[in-house]
Amino acid sequence: MLEVSGINKRFGGVAALSEVSFSCNRDEMIGLIGPNGAGKSTLVNVLSGFLCADSGSLAVNGRVVARCDPIAAVRAGIARTFQTSRLFGDMTVRQNVEVAHSRCMELRPAEGVGVDPEILIDECGLTALSGLPAATLAYGNQRLLEIARSMALAPAFLLLDEPAAGLNDAETALLARRIIAIREQHGCGIVVIDHDLSFINTLCERLVVMDHGRVIASGPPETIWSDPRVIEVYVGQTPPTETQQATIQ
Amino acid sequence: MADSSFASAPLGAPAPVSATAPAARGRRRMLRALVGGLVVALPVLVIALGIDLLAPGHYRHMASIAMINLMIVLGLQVYMGNSGIVHLGHSAFVGLGAYGVAILATPVAMKALSIPDAPLGLAQVQLHPLGAALAALAVVGVIALLTGLIIARLSGVAATIVSLAFLIVCHGMFLNWPALFKGNQAFFGIPREIGFWGVAAAAAGTVVLARLFRESRTGMQLRASAQDMQAARALGLDVTRLRRRAWILSALICGGAGVMFAYLTGTISPRAFYFQQVFLTLAMLILGGMATVTGAVLGTLLLSVGLEVIRRAESGLDLGFVALPQMLGLSGVALGIVIVLGMALRPQGLAGRLELDEYIATTLRRGRSTAAPGTAQGEREK
Ligand SMILES: Nc1ncnc2c1ncn2[C@@H]1O[C@H](COP(=O)(O)OP(=O)(O)OP(=O)(O)O)[C@@H](O)[C@H]1O
Ligand SMILES: [Mg+2]
Numbered sequence: 001m002l003e004v005s006g007i008n009k010r011f012g013g014v015a016a017l018s019e020v021s022f023s024c025n026r027d028e029m030i031g032l033i034g035p036n037g038a039g040k041s042t043l044v045n046v047l048s049g050f051l052c053a054d055s056g057s058l059a060v061n062g063r064v065v066a067r068c069d070p071i072a073a074v075r076a077g078i079a080r081t082f083q084t085s086r087l088f089g090d091m092t093v094r095q096n097v098e099v100a101h102s103r104c105m106e107l108r109p110a111e112g113v114g115v116d117p118e119i120l121i122d123e124c125g126l127t128a129l130s131g132l133p134a135a136t137l138a139y140g141n142q143r144l145l146e147i148a149r150s151m152a153l154a155p156a157f158l159l160l161d162e163p164a165a166g167l168n169d170a171e172t173a174l175l176a177r178r179i180i181a182i183r184e185q186h187g188c189g190i191v192v193i194d195h196d197l198s199f200i201n202t203l204c205e206r207l208v209v210m211d212h213g214r215v216i217a218s219g220p221p222e223t224i225w226s227d228p229r230v231i232e233v234y235v236g237q238t239p240p241t242e243t244q245q246a247t248i249q
Numbered sequence: 250m251a252d253s254s255f256a257s258a259p260l261g262a263p264a265p266v267s268a269t270a271p272a273a274r275g276r277r278r279m280l281r282a283l284v285g286g287l288v289v290a291l292p293v294l295v296i297a298l299g300i301d302l303l304a305p306g307h308y309r310h311m312a313s314i315a316m317i318n319l320m321i322v323l324g325l326q327v328y329m330g331n332s333g334i335v336h337l338g339h340s341a342f343v344g345l346g347a348y349g350v351a352i353l354a355t356p357v358a359m360k361a362l363s364i365p366d367a368p369l370g371l372a373q374v375q376l377h378p379l380g381a382a383l384a385a386l387a388v389v390g391v392i393a394l395l396t397g398l399i400i401a402r403l404s405g406v407a408a409t410i411v412s413l414a415f416l417i418v419c420h421g422m423f424l425n426w427p428a429l430f431k432g433n434q435a436f437f438g439i440p441r442e443i444g445f446w447g448v449a450a451a452a453a454g455t456v457v458l459a460r461l462f463r464e465s466r467t468g469m470q471l472r473a474s475a476q477d478m479q480a481a482r483a484l485g486l487d488v489t490r491l492r493r494r495a496w497i498l499s500a501l502i503c504g505g506a507g508v509m510f511a512y513l514t515g516t517i518s519p520r521a522f523y524f525q526q527v528f529l530t531l532a533m534l535i536l537g538g539m540a541t542v543t544g545a546v547l548g549t550l551l552l553s554v555g556l557e558v559i560r561r562a563e564s565g566l567d568l569g570f571v572a573l574p575q576m577l578g579l580s581g582v583a584l585g586i587v588i589v590l591g592m593a594l595r596p597q598g599l600a601g602r603l604e605l606d607e608y609i610a611t612t613l614r615r616g617r618s619t620a621a622p623g624t625a626q627g628e629r630e631k
Contacts, residue, residue: 048483074485082483088476090540090602099473100484101271102466107485116271133602153484 001025002078002157002189007056009042009213016042018213020056026156029183029190031204033197035233039213040193041083044159048080049073060156075107077156077188081163085142089135093126093145094118096134100152111154115186123182124148140171144178151182160192164199176202209233278464285606286460289543290453293319296550297449309445315553316452317510321530322537322545323452323459324502328495330539331468333475334405337527338412341419342389342500344522346507348423349385351436351517354378359438366428378442382508389504393497401493404478416527423519435518443512451509455502460542460604467494532584536591538598543605548598552587559583 002024009017016039024030032040045051047058052068059065066072088096097117104112121130124144129137134145143163150158163179164172176199183190194200200207201221208218209230217227224230293316300312321343329336352360352367353376360372376384400411423430430436443451462468471491474481481488511517529552537548559580591599603611 050479050482070482071485071487074483080483082479086477086480086483088473088480090476091473095469096473099469099486102275102470103484103486106466118271118274149480149484 001059001061002191003059004043004047005057005059007043007046007058008054009039009046009051010054015213017046017053017056020210020213020215022208022215022218024157024189024191026061026189027187028206029192029204031200031207032191032193032210033195033200033207034210034216037212038210040210041161042213043210044080044161044191044193047073047159048078071107074103074153077108077111077154078159079150079153079155079157080159081143081146081150081161083161083165083193085139085146087134087137087142087145087149090133092131093121093134093137094130096145096149097121097152100149104153108154111156115152115154117152120148120151120182123185124178140167140175143167143175147179147182151186151188154186155188157189157191160190160194162194163192164194164196172196172199173202175199179203275466279461282461282464283457285464285604286457286542288606288609289460289546289604290456292550293453293456293546294449297445301445311553311557313445313448313513314510315549316448317506317513318530318533318553319452319546319549320455320506320509321503321526322533322549323455323542324499324506325530325534326539326542326545327459327462327502328492328499329534330541330545331463331471331475331495332492334492335409335531336412336499337409337531338414338416338419339499339503339530340522340526341416342393342503343507343510343526344419344423344517344519345389345392346385346504347511347517347522348430348436348507349388349504350378350381350508350511351439352429353384354381354440354442354512355436355438356440363431363436363438364427364429368429371429378440378512382505382512385508386501386504389500390497393500394493397493397496397500401489401496416523420519420523423522430519433519435516437516439511439515439517441512441515443509448509448513451505455505456542456546458502459545462495462498463542467491471495529584532588535598536588538595538600540597540602541600541604543603543608544598544600547600551599552584555587556580556584 004023005021007017007020008015020039020043022030032043034040042051046053046056049066049068049070049072057064058067060076060078063076065076065078088099091099094117097120101112101115101117104115118127118130121127124147126137126141126145126148129141134142137145147158147160147163160179164175167175179190179192180203190203192200192203204221206219207221207224209216209224209227211229211233216229216233217224297312297316300308304312321339324342325336325339328334328339352364352371353374355363355375357373357375360367360375365372396415400408400415403411424432426432427434463472470481470486471488471494473484474486474488474491478488507522510521533548533552534545535548536552537546538544563579595601
């Protein structure tokens with residue numbers, strides 16, 4: 001169980017996260033959605049120890065995870081990917097995954113022994129490319145490699161920040177199937193962020209909607225899409241605020 | 250490279266039952282690294298043998314110095330090549346190693362002349378050369394540990410500046426503590442314990458050591474952090490600790506090169522371990538390519554030979570059909586030109602991304618797959 005409670009984070013005057021709370025079961029796949037600048041990536045950064053929250057706490061399976069410490073997050077079983085893929089470009093596909101697994105064997109040896117980098121690479125359909133430098137892969141394969149690398153940490157919870165960004169429809173569909181297959185094999189909780197709502201809908205049983213740093217709704221898709229606050233955010237009756245405009249990339 | 254398998258790779262196909270467990274594969278990787286290191290060390294030994302058998306006597310000394318430079322370049326590669334941080338202070342460790350054995354192994358009678366007032370009664374100490382070498386390396390190790398506590402926390406320019414400051418501090422210490430280091434004057438009378446083949450063996454061994462480190466868990470993780478620091482953090486890598494380990498190993502290798510230098514020449518002075526050596530070895534590494542041990546060997550070989558040729562041209566050269574005039578200062582200019590050209594044409598260095606043995610394996614595999622078309626998958630790009 002991943003339990004996020006009462007997280008606050010301000011950047012200067014902007015409240016990027018206010019009182020964010022939600023939880024995710026180990027067998028659950030949650031969709032985290034919301035407009036640009038809602039605070040989704042900031043939340044991932046806080047949960048993975050990249051950023052220090054001003055207040056709030058995070059617990060995995062009842063154990064509190066030390067704040068602002070990426071190593072503690074990995075040790076607790078939290079793995080993450082990035083909104084724009086970040087690979088070890090000159091290293092081969094295989095080495096990218098092996099590096100992660102070597103660290104897993106140091107931080108989570110009990111979980112790590114059950115993980116085989118070669119099998120992960122295969123599950124992501126990258127076996128034929130495993131000797132190539134990661135930087136030479138097609139974009140879709142780079143996103144898959146990032147997921148394979150995160151899975152080599154034997155995570156209990158995987159945070160995917162816009163894994164389908166920049167992919168075409170066919171690639172997105174394949175990515176969704178691979179994510180489902182990997183989860184069936186390895187069984188970890190997944191929090192997936194994306195703007196592609198049909199991608200999110202194929203994957204997730206439950207959605208958490210954020211806007212302006214707050215969780216405005218959460219629940220199964222049917223109830224979410226009939227929630228007036230969500231409709232307001234998504235149909236866009238209110239004009240975007242200045243901060244939102246500033247973060248549109 | 251065309252990469253079309255994204256859409257076509259089979260989905261949900263049963264994963265192949267892996268023949269070997271990851272742990273066994275890890276051991277095999279280190280074995281491959283050992284063999285790879287030997288493949289890269291082989292040319293060093295072959296060249297040494299060639300010089301020993303064929304070349305006139307004074308080449309042996311030149312080659313010995315070149316092989317000591319190779320050790321220094323390898324020490325530099327261990328830290329700089331794997332961490333991606335420019336290091337300008339490695340010659341300080343060379344100097345510490347050299348002065349360490351100079352102070353500890355030089356006969357007492359000799360020290361009565363050169364450093365009679367050495368502190369801690371060091372003027373009365375004379376260790377066995379091997380013991381002196383180990384003690385000198387222990388001192389280097391302790392200093393590396395302490396400096397590593399600071400420098401491993403730093404990235405990029407900050408780390409480079411601190412390494413430079415360390416060089417200057419050590420040089421200042423050698424110069425301004427004459428009671429121990431004999432100041433500006435040469436420290437003479439060090440027992441000449443090492444010969445040509447001793448240096449060659451040390452250089453070859455260091456090649457293998459640097460390669461083993463590169464492929465080790467620490468080396469791989471450190472190289473990954475140099476490629477993308479944020480991704481490294483996401484994997485929970487302890488980059489500070491990784492850098493500290495590389496820094497210490499690098500220092501020990503450089504210190505070992507200093508020990509060799511002192512035992513080879515018998516005379517040392519602070520100038521030998523300063524900017525000139527720093528830049529020469531840095532140029533060798535950058536020219537060859539800092540990402541690989543092969544690059545360190547290649548760069549050292551090319552610049553050592555190149556500079557020797559130029560040095561001869563400097564003092565006038567008779568090519569038989571034409572006699573070149575004396576051209577003093579040529580070597581500095583030529584060194585500069587070589588570095589500029591090398592960087593402009595091949596910024597990652599001559600050796601690039603692959604070690605010699607990996608390059609050979611790739612070429613063989615490519616040859617095989619052109620013989621049997623349709624099997625060329627998963628091979629390296631260049
Ligand atoms: N490192 C930072 N420093 C200052 N402000 C930041 C920083 N990171 C994010 N912000 C601000 O925090 C707010 C939330 O940004 P965040 O990147 O988390 O949004 P997001 O929901 O991921 O948006 P998107 O869908 O565009 O990725 C924005 O107003 C952004 O400008
Ligand atoms: Mg984002």
